[in-house]
Structures are given as C-alpha cells and as structure tokens.
Amino acid sequence: MEKSIEDFRKDILRLIEERYTLGINGGLQTEIPNLDFYFSNEQTEFLSTIYEPSLCIILQGSKAVGFGEELYSYGTKEYLLSSTHVPAKVRILEATKETPYVSFRIRFTLDDIYDVIKNVNPKKLVISEKSEKGLFFDDINDRLYEPVYRLIKLLNQTTEEVQYLSVLIIKEILFILINNKSGYFLNKFAMEGTVSNKIVHAISEIKDNFNENLNVKELARMIDMSESSLYQNFKTITSMSPIQFQKKIRLEEAKHMLLNQKIDASEVAFAVGYESPSQFSREYSRMFGMSPKAHAQHLKYGT
Numbered sequence: 001m002e003k004s005i006e007d008f009r010k011d012i013l014r015l016i017e018e019r020y021t022l023g024i025n026g027g028l029q030t031e032i033p034n035l036d037f038y039f040s041n042e043q044t045e046f047l048s049t050i051y052e053p054s055l056c057i058i059l060q061g062s063k064a065v066g067f068g069e070e071l072y073s074y075g076t077k078e079y080l081l082s083s084t085h086v087p088a089k090v091r092i093l094e095a096t097k098e099t100p101y102v103s104f105r106i107r108f109t110l111d112d113i114y115d116v117i118k119n120v121n122p123k124k125l126v127i128s129e130k131s132e133k134g135l136f137f138d139d140i141n142d143r144l145y146e147p148v149y150r151l152i153k154l155l156n157q158t159t160e161e162v163q164y165l166s167v168l169i170i171k172e173i174l175f176i177l178i179n180n181k182s183g184y185f186l187n188k189f190a191m192e193g194t195v196s197n198k199i200v201h202a203i204s205e206i207k208d209n210f211n212e213n214l215n216v217k218e219l220a221r222m223i224d225m226s227e228s229s230l231y232q233n234f235k236t237i238t239s240m241s242p243i244q245f246q247k248k249i250r251l252e253e254a255k256h257m258l259l260n261q262k263i264d265a266s267e268v269a270f271a272v273g274y275e276s277p278s279q280f281s282r283e284y285s286r287m288f289g290m291s292p293k294a295h296a297q298h299l300k301y302g303t
Helices: 005-019 110-117 142-156 159-178 183-190 195-208 216-222 227-238 242-260 265-271 277-288 292-301
Strands: 026-029 035-040 047-051 054-060 062-067 070-074 078-082 086-094 101-107 135-139
Touching: 005 054, 005 142, 047 242, 062 101, 070 078, 070 135, 086 227, 101 142, 110 159, 110 183, 142 159, 159 183, 183 195, 195 216, 195 227, 195 242, 216 227, 216 242, 227 242, 242 265, 242 277, 242 292, 265 277, 265 292, 277 292
Parallel strands: none
Antiparallel strands: 026 035, 035 101, 047 086, 054 078, 054 101, 062 070, 062 086, 078 135
16 A cells, blocks of 8 residues: 555654654754754744755744745645745644644755756746746645655665665655646756856856855856846845845854854954944844844843
8 A cells, every 4th residue: 555645754753753852842853964953843934045056845843934025834735846046935834742843854955956957858848938936835746755754764774775875866856846737846956058057157156156246247247137137036046135145144154153163253354345344233133023133042041
C-alpha cells in the first residue's frame, strides 16, 4: 500500500522527534548541508527575513508570508519555492508548546536547477519572458514527499551515505519540481538570457558586494538591460528596488554580526557599508523595531 501525504508527514515528524528536541525555538542546521529545520513553540509577530533559493515545507503548524503589499498563508498541504534571494516578512500563525511549529528547508542553487533542466525533455520547458515574483506556492503531493522523506531519513545513515546520496536525492526533488507546475517558475530563473535570470545575476552582484556603493547604471549595463527595465523587473521579483534591496541585505548582515560577534554598533555600521552610524541606527530601528544594541540583546536573551 502506497503512503499518503499524511503518512509521509507523520513519519518525518517521528524521525525528527527521535533525533531532536522539538521544544526549542529557532533554526537547526542538520548534517546534510542543504537541509535545515525550524521550530517554534509559540506564535510570532512578523519578522524580517530573506529567502534563499529553496524548497520550504511545513510539517506542523502554519505561517503567513508578507511579500511587498501581498500576504500569503500556507500550512502542511502546500509548499513554498524561492527562486533567488527574496526579502519577505514571516509570521508563525499556529504553534504551541504541546504542538510546536515544525518546518524544513532544502536549499539549492540555480546551477543545480540548470544541471537538472539539461536532462529534461525540451518540449516540457515552457519559459515565459515576463518576470514574476520570486516566490511560488503550490499544493504538495506524495510524489514530491517521497524523496523528501528519503532525504531526511538519511540523517540516520553514515556520513559517507549522507554526502553522496543527499546530492542525488536533491536532484531528484528538483527533477520532480521541474516536471510539475512549478517547472516554468524554476526554468525562467535558471535559463541564461531570460529577463528573470538577468535579474538573478543583478541580485547576486548586489548581495556579493553589499557593503560597496551601488551604481544602478553600471549594474544595468552589466546585465545588458536598460535602467528602467532593471528597476521594473527587479521590483517585480523582489518587491524592492535595487537600492532598497541592498539596504535590506546590509541590515540583515548587521543583525547577524551583532548576534554572533562582540562588536559595537558603529563598527557594524561601517562594516556593512554605512558612512554614518546615526543613519545606520535609524534605518536599523525602522526595519527591526528597536535599536541595534537593544535588538542584539533581544535576539540573544529574549529580553
């Protein structure tokens, strides 16, 4: 008898419960480099984040995702795909100590997608030139859940098996996604020369050089687009302009530095590209709702 979606969901939860403590809050990186879990035993307010290229599935609970002016909700019957680095706000809607929120993320690169696309029948690859938002939601199915279950089950195997087999299973998952409704979404971002792929290159350029001054004219020339087309399509995919996106990346990096390093706010400001610590403090407070110092303390100690 074949397993249902609900069977796979319960079996994965059981595997996680046997291996980890579900009472914790926050992210947990697994022994599989591309796989991490997220747990929460309480509802949250909207928190700022940046999605990486990834497949996200909720095993227990539900979440709201704010993208620009739009708001999406999804739970255990849907999945979320992010094609590139996409800014968003997220809120845990359903979570208690007795029934905590549990989700996982499988990260990949556009090169991973393209490597799979090369082995797909070209007639199946429908590619639209029109850019769309960088997030995609769809109903989950048992065909997708089956290799996901095998990937997570690898956590009980040897390091050698994890390193070799996880790569193959992630390719299998991408193959299923590309041959599903999400295929057109992944194709347009991975295929060289498409508008969406050019914007991905622009996003990567900004992300890799976030602490340097951004010259939008030079960026447009680099990806062979007009400034107006770059601005329009960049905002469609990320919900932000290139300048706003760079600011978002800078402030998220600043948050990471404050949380993980013994460093004061003015040093962080200069490190992420700000020339004025006071401007950094204002913009940080506007994004996270409190000053850099207070936010770092809140993240570390919950106070």
